[in-house]
Amino acid sequence: xxxxxxxxxxxxxxxxxxxxxxxxxxxxxxxxxxxxxxxxxxxxxxxxxxxxxxxxxxxxxxxxxxxxxxxxxxxxxxxxxxxxxxxxxxxxxxxxxxxxxxxxxxxxxxxxxxxxxxxxxxxxxxxxxxxxxxxxxxxxxxxxxxxxxxxxxxxxxxxxxxxxxxxxxxxxxxxxxxxxxxxxxxxxxxxxxxxxxxxxxxxxxxxxxxxxxxxxxxxxxxxxxxxxxxxxxxxxxxxxxxxxxxxxxxxxxxxxxxxxxxxxxxxxxxxxxxxxxxxxxxxxxxxxxxxxxxxxxxxxxxxxx
Amino acid sequence: xxxxxxxxxxxxxxxxxxxxxxxxxxxxxxxxxxxxxxxxxxxxxxxxxxxxxxxxxxxxxxxxxxxxxxxxxxxxxxxxxxxxxxxxxxxxxxxxxxxxxxxxxxxxxxxxxxxxxxxxxxxxxxxxxxxxxxxxxxxxxxxxxxxxxxxxxxxxxxxxxxxxxxxxxxxxxxxxxxxxxxxxxxxxxxxxxxxxxxxxxxxxxxxxxxxxxxxxxxxxxxxxxxxxxxxxxxxxxxxxxxxxxxxxxxxxxxxxxxxxxxxxxxxxxxxxxxxxxxxxxxxxxxxxxxxxxxxxxxxxxxxxxxxxxxxxxxxxxxxxxxxxxxxxxxxxxxxxxxxxxxxxxxxxxxxxxxxxxxxxxxxxxxxxxxxxxxxxxxxxxxxxxxxxxxxxxxxxxxxxxxxxxxxxxxxxxxxxxxxxxxxxxxxxxxxxxxxxxxxxxxxxxxxxxxxxxxxxxxxxxxxxxxxxxxxxxxxxxxxxxxxxxxxxxxxxxxxxxxxxxxxxxxxxxxxxxxxxxxxxxxxxxxxxxxxxxxxxxxxxxxxxxxxxxxxxxxxxxxxxxxxxxxxxxxxxxxxxxxxxxxxxxxxxxxxxxxxxxxxxxxxxxxxxxxxxxxxxxxxxxxxxxxxxxxxxxxxxxxxxxxxxxxxx
Numbered sequence: 001x002x003x004x005x006x007x008x009x010x011x012x013x014x015x016x017x018x019x020x021x022x023x024x025x026x027x028x029x030x031x032x033x034x035x036x037x038x039x040x041x042x043x044x045x046x047x048x049x050x051x052x053x054x055x056x057x058x059x060x061x062x063x064x065x066x067x068x069x070x071x072x073x074x075x076x077x078x079x080x081x082x083x084x085x086x087x088x089x090x091x092x093x094x095x096x097x098x099x100x101x102x103x104x105x106x107x108x109x110x111x112x113x114x115x116x117x118x119x120x121x122x123x124x125x126x127x128x129x130x131x132x133x134x135x136x137x138x139x140x141x142x143x144x145x146x147x148x149x150x151x152x153x154x155x156x157x158x159x160x161x162x163x164x165x166x167x168x169x170x171x172x173x174x175x176x177x178x179x180x181x182x183x184x185x186x187x188x189x190x191x192x193x194x195x196x197x198x199x200x201x202x203x204x205x206x207x208x209x210x211x212x213x214x215x216x217x218x219x220x221x222x223x224x225x226x227x228x229x230x231x232x233x234x235x236x237x238x239x240x241x242x243x244x245x246x247x248x249x250x251x252x253x254x255x256x257x258x259x260x261x262x263x264x265x266x267x268x269x270x271x272x273x274x275x276x277x278x279x280x281x282x283x284x285x286x287x288x289x290x291x292x293x294x295x296x297x298x299x300x301x302x303x304x305x
Numbered sequence: 306x307x308x309x310x311x312x313x314x315x316x317x318x319x320x321x322x323x324x325x326x327x328x329x330x331x332x333x334x335x336x337x338x339x340x341x342x343x344x345x346x347x348x349x350x351x352x353x354x355x356x357x358x359x360x361x362x363x364x365x366x367x368x369x370x371x372x373x374x375x376x377x378x379x380x381x382x383x384x385x386x387x388x389x390x391x392x393x394x395x396x397x398x399x400x401x402x403x404x405x406x407x408x409x410x411x412x413x414x415x416x417x418x419x420x421x422x423x424x425x426x427x428x429x430x431x432x433x434x435x436x437x438x439x440x441x442x443x444x445x446x447x448x449x450x451x452x453x454x455x456x457x458x459x460x461x462x463x464x465x466x467x468x469x470x471x472x473x474x475x476x477x478x479x480x481x482x483x484x485x486x487x488x489x490x491x492x493x494x495x496x497x498x499x500x501x502x503x504x505x506x507x508x509x510x511x512x513x514x515x516x517x518x519x520x521x522x523x524x525x526x527x528x529x530x531x532x533x534x535x536x537x538x539x540x541x542x543x544x545x546x547x548x549x550x551x552x553x554x555x556x557x558x559x560x561x562x563x564x565x566x567x568x569x570x571x572x573x574x575x576x577x578x579x580x581x582x583x584x585x586x587x588x589x590x591x592x593x594x595x596x597x598x599x600x601x602x603x604x605x606x607x608x609x610x611x612x613x614x615x616x617x618x619x620x621x622x623x624x625x626x627x628x629x630x631x632x633x634x635x636x637x638x639x640x641x642x643x644x645x646x647x648x649x650x651x652x653x654x655x656x657x658x659x660x661x662x663x664x665x666x667x668x669x670x671x672x673x674x675x676x677x678x679x680x681x682x683x684x685x686x687x688x689x690x691x692x693x694x695x696x697x698x699x700x701x702x703x704x705x706x707x708x709x710x711x712x713x714x715x716x717x718x719x720x721x722x723x724x725x726x727x728x729x730x731x732x733x734x735x736x737x738x739x740x741x742x743x744x745x746x747x748x749x750x751x752x753x754x755x756x757x758x759x760x761x762x763x764x765x766x767x768x769x770x771x772x773x774x775x776x777x778x779x780x781x782x783x784x785x786x787x788x789x790x791x792x793x794x795x796x797x798x799x800x801x802x803x804x805x806x807x808x809x810x811x812x813x814x815x816x817x818x819x820x821x822x823x824x825x826x827x828x829x830x831x832x833x834x835x836x837x838x839x840x841x842x843x844x845x846x847x848x849x850x851x852x853x854x855x856x857x858x859x860x861x862x863x864x865x866x867x868x869x870x871x872x873x874x875x876x877x878x879x880x881x882x883x884x885x886x887x888x889x890x891x892x893x894x895x896x897x898x899x900x901x902x903x904x905x906x907x908x909x910x911x912x913x914x915x916x917x918x919x920x921x922x923x924x925x926x927x928x929x930x931x932x933x934x935x936x937x938x939x940x941x942x943x944x945x946x947x948x949x950x951x952x953x
Contacts, residue, residue, distance in 0.1 A: 024774065024777040024778040024779075025777070025778045025779035026710045026777050026778075026779065027777070034710075036706070037706055037707055037709060037710050040704055040706055040707045041701070041707050041710065041777075044700070044701045044704055044707060045701070048697035048698070048700060048701060051661075051693065051697050052690070052693055052694055052697055055664060055668070055689065055690060055693045056690050056693075058665075058668045059668060059671075059686070059689050059690060062668055062671035062672055062674075062676070063671070063676060063686065066607070066671055066672065066673060066674050066675065066676050067676045067678070068608075068675045068676055068677045071675050075675055076608075077607065077608040077609040077673055077674045077675050078609070078673055079609070079610050080609070080610070080612060080669075080672075080673065081610075081612075081613075081614070082612060082613035082614065082615060082616055082666075086613075086669065087613060087616050087662075090661065090662055090665040090666075091616075091658065091662060094657060094658045094661040094662070095658055097657075098654045098655055098657055098658055098700070101654055101700065101703075101704060102650065102651045102654055102655075104704065105647065105650045105651070105654070105703070105704040105705055105706065105707075106643075106647040106650065106651070108704070108705075108706035108707070109643045109646050109647050109650065109704075109705040109706040110643045110647070111706070112706045112709065113642075113643045133482075165567075167476070167482065168474075168476050168477040168482055169474060169476070169477070169573060169574075171638060171712070171713055173713075173781075175710060175779045178709070179638070179706065179707075179708070179709020179710045179712075180638050180709055180710070180712060180713065181638050181639075181640060181709070182636070182638050182639045182640055184567065184573060184574065184639075184640075185476070185567035185568070185573070186567045186568070186572070186573065187640065189639075189640035202779070204779075204781060205781075206712070206713035206714065206781040206782075207713050208401075208469075208470050208474075208477070208713075208782070208783040209477055209482075210401070210468075210477060210482055210483075211397045211398050211401065212397070213397070213401075213783065213784065213785075214397060214784040214785050214786050214787065
């Protein structure tokens, strides 16, 4: 038993050291949302470690003190019913711990959903991120460009990712910027992020979606706003426009490298929001009725730039 | 020929052909063996048609162990595939099928079968009953489960395995994205075994409510029986949801409806909601009986009564209610508003409180005790710290904001294996070892059992603790491979090493069974562990009628009081005993159901109709059948009791 517990602690220590030397991805944060979550994770790890240590200490105490080989041959263990004071403690302390973590959870849940503090008055950069088997399409309606499997964002500006899927449910995840959120075919989810520093990051779909799931990744680059603007200009100077025919080909199942286009697919294939939405899951203000489908055929009133 | 093309496996590989040959040879060997030793009659009379809860329990457990090895082989294959970056042992599609079947087999056909097997064997003995309330229904439950398990297991050699994960989310599981018949198999295998489980639920609730020995008030039931009662209550409320969800899935896949599609007004996340409204209570269906097993074992081997009996019962009741209020934590990331996520976050973490109460009660049961480190106790003692780690990581996952980073990662995989293996699997191994002498009349070798314990538990630590780290480092679950630059390699190799150590542990357990059959002494008496509850007051091995005289009970440790305080359990005289008759109907009905479901999977409507009519005919036959059971005469009971030395 002792060997086992020593081993257990050993592993936990290794985990801590590993986490300390070279930060794991979710602790190696590049923006305030991920930083908030990283702090929450550390708070919960420390709180929970205390619980584990108390339980293990009590267990070792019981096992060492009350093992049969240490007792006299004729020792008869007493009959003990529950004790109200003891039971109040074993209920009360966990309640306090859970209450503490509940407060943290609720506060941080609201905070990571909102635009990060200090950025509320800037207009967010809207990027539609839509998944198909097994690719990510990034549409910048404001800049009128579209990329495949990579996304550039300016630092110090709130970015609002609008997530949806052309096929199955996927989950949009850039661990160093923020937590993940589902992208589904019948509604649009919003994910607010800000990048503090210029960095190269990995993003992926984390929700299993079939054969090409493992390689369903994309690259994320955050760069200074000036460089971002010149990148946009470059694209308008060099890239080909995205046609409906071309986009239909892109949607076919498979893997593609990184691609760049001018224009967005939103012009001819709008995102499932507003009158194009299937229904919503209670998070947006649009009507629940799916009768809106009928209007999909009429000329899109989508914001063109 | 065209008719048979549908049975071809869509993604054949040498591994699958090898399995086909292996399955074929095994079946032939079994048939040949039984015929050679002329055991068909014995098998039919004593086992296949039995309605005896003890034998049904044993059959459940044998099936569960077989499934454990099937699911375990899947697990080792997955860990082997991911042990090094860019491995090519399995291709993506095959890997997807393997993790899907691993999940389904382990949860539905292994863990469920094992807990129901233990309940079958133990509960009637613990409450002093002669059988369950509806013995023939009980047999039908088992055979339906068995039919479901068989149906699921033939999928990978006939027609293809399901490949959309054990959670089977739509639209991925729809015809558009999962084109083989795999998900049809999933729907029907879970459907028929789920019906069996639902019947078990009703059966055991009635048994525990109506058939307790005189004097056994609800608050004097042994803790395992309490856990069984609450578990079965959860089953009765949760399983109908699964039934409906599976029917909806079948309608979508086989009749062209759009209930779970993302177009035509369907709602894809509706499946996720229904699945987890069943699925979350399901994990408590698994863990509560495990808690019951640990309560019995820790109390027995500490030589003490269970500390805080009332709070143990109370906490289980609270857990059972709360298990229905947390399902949305499985998809915090779906895009609920922060308010919804906050509510489910709080309810999720709140479940830790009643669970914590139980942990402390077990610790306090050891306090001032006289602890004997037998194999069942070792598993129980290891359970406490390991399950605590699994539990606290569950609380961490319950923090909604942080879940955005854990969701769909190896961190989650580590968490649920960390609760299910030390929670459920250790409990089953402990319970199996603990009640083994009652089942078979000899004990498993303690020394070999301890070796197995160390291999299984150390292997577990190596296997799953690294996943917490890779999860936080961004390794998503269900990836068949990853590139070297991710840096996931070394820790995944460590996991594979751990899986290998665990596998050796399970092989040692099998060896132990064979060794003990051959070498263990048979004269172990009725109470080899110096235990406390009523099942130990029976003869070893237990007679068909369990108790010659119905016991009268005054506490939850009735047998302990009998031994220590001289309390008389068996008052009165031996009288003739009424017992149910064996019946071949359950296995026949389950066989018909197997044909029905198999035909349905492949759209063979003629088979579906014929099987449906045959099933209905069986129901009608049963309704008009006169079967009043039989009486065992007093002389026969006396003879048996004297021959075995008699427990009273």
